[in-house]
Amino acid sequence: MEFNTNFILGCSAIGAGLAVIAGIGPGIGQGIAAGHAAAAVGRNPGAKSDITSTMLLGQAVAETTGLYGLLIAMLLLFVKPLGK
Amino acid sequence: MEQGVLLTESADIDFMIHGVFSYELFGQTVWITTTHICVLIVMLVIIAFCLAANRVVKHASEVPGTFQNIVEMVVEMLDNMIGGVMGKFSPKFRNYIGTIFIFIFLSNISGLFGLRPPTADYGVTFALGIMTFVIIHYNQFKYQKVKGVIAGLCDPWPIWAPINIIGEIAVPISLSLRLFANVLSGTVMMALIYGLLSKIAIIWPGALHIYFDLFSGAIQTYVFCMLTMTYIANACETD
Numbered sequence: 001m002e003f004n005t006n007f008i009l010g011c012s013a014i015g016a017g018l019a020v021i022a023g024i025g026p027g028i029g030q031g032i033a034a035g036h037a038a039a040a041v042g043r044n045p046g047a048k049s050d051i052t053s054t055m056l057l058g059q060a061v062a063e064t065t066g067l068y069g070l071l072i073a074m075l076l077l078f079v080k081p082l083g084k
Numbered sequence: 085m086e087q088g089v090l091l092t093e094s095a096d097i098d099f100m101i102h103g104v105f106s107y108e109l110f111g112q113t114v115w116i117t118t119t120h121i122c123v124l125i126v127m128l129v130i131i132a133f134c135l136a137a138n139r140v141v142k143h144a145s146e147v148p149g150t151f152q153n154i155v156e157m158v159v160e161m162l163d164n165m166i167g168g169v170m171g172k173f174s175p176k177f178r179n180y181i182g183t184i185f186i187f188i189f190l191s192n193i194s195g196l197f198g199l200r201p202p203t204a205d206y207g208v209t210f211a212l213g214i215m216t217f218v219i220i221h222y223n224q225f226k227y228q229k230v231k232g233v234i235a236g237l238c239d240p241w242p243i244w245a246p247i248n249i250i251g252e253i254a255v256p257i258s259l260s261l262r263l264f265a266n267v268l269s270g271t272v273m274m275a276l277i278y279g280l281l282s283k284i285a286i287i288w289p290g291a292l293h294i295y296f297d298l299f300s301g302a303i304q305t306y307v308f309c310m311l312t313m314t315y316i317a318n319a320c321e322t323d
Contacts, residue, residue: 060307067265
């Protein structure tokens with residue numbers, strides 16, 4: 001079955017928009033991590049640098065799933081694997 | 085009808101890799117791209133820094149000058165970071181971690197100087213991921229021996245082995261994709277701002293450069309080196 005190229009490109013754009021919804025999860029996760037880090041600094045201000053580096057490491061790892069969504073959106077928009 | 089650009093065609097949004105010139109090698113067309121040139125520039129900067137540092141350290145004075153101070157600060161910072169994570173294994177991997185740290189950091193912040201960051205090309209980050217993968221498994225076989233590696237693969241039960249193998253293969257891919265996607269997202273954001281808001285993008289994009297290039301780049305460098313060190317230290321541990 002032959003599809004119109006414009007139809008495929010439009011659907012790719014919609015798919016790209018849906019793919020970046022993946023950013024919700026890391027946003028919530030990073031917020032929770034930052035909140036707990038703030039609480040930890042409040043309890044133990046001496047360990048501020050350790051807490052900050054641990055928090056940043058955990059947030060950067062948690063960010064990965066959101067970035068996969070971004071990559072899918074990028075591929076759909078600019079590489080256009082379906083519209084060839 | 086030209087389907088090339090999904091965004092507005094009038095704006096010159098440019099964050100793609102461009103080919104500069106091509107040559108034939110064994111019947112294949114090989115392109116020299118902007119990534120190669122940016123990697124070369126970064127390498128030249130690192131080599132110049134290293135030569136200068138070598139000369140300064142060889143004639144080190146009792147009261148350090150400005151440049152000697154900077155070199156000592158960088159080396160001390162790297163030593164502390166690596167020693168804090170890897171403990172007794174740190175002397176063997178100081179060279180590798182320090183090298184990739186400096187390379188990734190300079191690559192990430194090269195967006196500040198108008199280059200396209202080399203780490204925003206999956207070829208570069210995947211090469212770094214593969215290097216880490218090889219080092220992890222070389223050390224795993226060296227320290228835990230074949231028996232330990234097989235025991236590690238069959239961790240809870242032998243039926244778990246395929247999942248463990250997939251987990252091992254996912255390490256370099258997730259490491260490299262994380263770095264790549266972070267730097268690429270910064271590059272795309274800056275290209276969109278300069279392309280779509282070119283009329284009013286006067287001074288304030290500087291603040292965004294600080295965030296996307298400097299802050300995000302430094303964090304991602306730290307994360308990449310930290311995860312590499314954790315994986316290698318795990319592989320070295322004998323129980």
